[in-house]
Amino acid sequence: MIMAKRYKKLPSEILRIEYDYLAYMIDDVCLFMEDKATDKKGNIDWNKLLNNNSGNMAMMEHAKKVNKRN
Secondary structure, eight states: OHHHHHHTOOHHHHTTOOSHHHHHHHHHHHHHHHHHHBOTTSOBOTHHHHTOHHHHHHHHHHHHHHHHHO
């Protein structure tokens, strides 16, 4: 995510993911993680992700529901 931000590319572009839906999901997860790590002043603290399992569980449950539909 840091490389993507620095090079002004989507994370899926940095990873060279060609499958559109998978690329979308990777980009969405990265955005979700960055949002969870960002405080109200716009500062990013990646350590917040280590201390917050509820956000991770919510994302995993969402992914499970989406995969069941496909």
